Amino acid sequence: MASVQAVQTMDSVDTAARTVESSPRPAVAALTGVTKRYGAMTALDGISLSLRPGEVLALLGPNGAGKSTSIRCLLGLIAPTSGTARVFGQDPRNASARARIGAMLQVARIPEAIKVKEHIDLFRSYYPQPLPVAEIVRIAGLEGIEDRQFGALSGGQKQRVLFGLAVAGDPDLIFLDEPTVGMDIEARRGLWAQIRALAARGKTVLLTTHYLEEADALAHRVVVLNKGRVVSEGTPAEIKSQASGALGRKIRCHTGLSDETLWSLDSVTAVARQGDVVTVTSVRAEAVVREMLRRDEGLANLEITSPALEDAFLEITKG
Numbered sequence: 001m002a003s004v005q006a007v008q009t010m011d012s013v014d015t016a017a018r019t020v021e022s023s024p025r026p027a028v029a030a031l032t033g034v035t036k037r038y039g040a041m042t043a044l045d046g047i048s049l050s051l052r053p054g055e056v057l058a059l060l061g062p063n064g065a066g067k068s069t070s071i072r073c074l075l076g077l078i079a080p081t082s083g084t085a086r087v088f089g090q091d092p093r094n095a096s097a098r099a100r101i102g103a104m105l106q107v108a109r110i111p112e113a114i115k116v117k118e119h120i121d122l123f124r125s126y127y128p129q130p131l132p133v134a135e136i137v138r139i140a141g142l143e144g145i146e147d148r149q150f151g152a153l154s155g156g157q158k159q160r161v162l163f164g165l166a167v168a169g170d171p172d173l174i175f176l177d178e179p180t181v182g183m184d185i186e187a188r189r190g191l192w193a194q195i196r197a198l199a200a201r202g203k204t205v206l207l208t209t210h211y212l213e214e215a216d217a218l219a220h221r222v223v224v225l226n227k228g229r230v231v232s233e234g235t236p237a238e239i240k241s242q243a244s245g246a247l248g249r250k251i252r253c254h255t256g257l258s259d260e261t262l263w264s265l266d267s268v269t270a271v272a273r274q275g276d277v278v279t280v281t282s283v284r285a286e287a288v289v290r291e292m293l294r295r296d297e298g299l300a301n302l303e304i305t306s307p308a309l310e311d312a313f314l315e316i317t318k319g
């Protein structure tokens with residue numbers, strides 16, 4: 001069981017320190033060459049992706065990119081037009097595979113007149129070895145609302161209940177389709193801590209989100225989809241560095257160098273001033289900084305930043 005201590009420990013882990021064993025253990029779930037067509041609309045266009053044990057994989061992409069369709073194929077809710085979906089090495093419709101899966105979907109509709117605790121009891125009954133009710137209530141932060149009807153809850157509280165139902169069966173693989181929509185910042189951070197705690201217990205999580213800082217904060221790996229194809233894949237840091245190749249990095253400092261001099265340096269694409277602070281953008285930031293320090297001994301308050309994941313995402317999916 002995840003203890004509060006484990007949650008707190010994981011919370012303090014630095015993003016860069018998140019690693020997942022890269023051994024060739026079989027994938028927990030995989031789409032291989034999957035195309036999904038709805039009439040003339042191609043929702044997935046030959047995509048392959050796989051989930052490794054114990055990782056949090058974030059699926060990013062603009063509206064209509066194919067994120068929910070990917071999840072629905074992996075859940076066995078829809079069949080690929082071609083290609084294969086496998087979960088624990090089996091067809092996702094196989095009952096023994098399903099018993100190890102939990103899901104929180106965007107379109108989840110559950111009866112409004114039923115109490116939270118009754119929903120939990122019902123979901124627990126679907127699984128062979130569910131978590132104790134008190135554990136589900138604690139993980140999903142449902143203390144005090146167990147006896148309320150689902151329909152009487154706020155949007156954020158409903159999301160927490162759906163998360164609780166997704167983990168009720170103590171599944172090894174959890175799909176979370178935009179899990180923090182409608183949550184305030186505190187609730188969102190609480191859910192992040194729980195997702196980290198799940199991964200720390202060896203659970204595998206596939207998450208879709210439009211909150212790019214969420215992927216940055218949680219994911220071991222990010223797969224970016226656009227128009228049904230995988231357009232980028234890597235750690236959040238790798239995705240950002242791919243984009244810094246195209247976008248450049250920003251060098252901020254106090255310097256006496258003129259705009260003209262700054263523009264003359266290696267691969268500079270922008271020079272901006274705000275008060276005393278100069279911001280220079282270049283894809284060869286190290287070379288530019290070396291040259292700036294050589295020419296200006298008084299250069300101070302130096303700071304170099306990579307594009308945010310948000311900028312990287314827009315760059316990768318534009319066009």
Ligand SMILES: Nc1ncnc2c1ncn2[C@@H]1O[C@H](COP(=O)(O)OP(=O)(O)OP(=O)(O)O)[C@@H](O)[C@H]1O
Nearest residue numbers: 038041042043061062063064065066067068069070
């Ligand atoms: N049942 C369906 N019938 C027809 N077209 C569909 C159906 N389901 C999805 N699509 C289309 O397939 C494409 C991919 O949809 P999908 O829901 O997978 O995207 P998404 O990345 O999850 O988008 P969003 O971020 O808006 O949730 C979209 O163009 C969508 O309109």
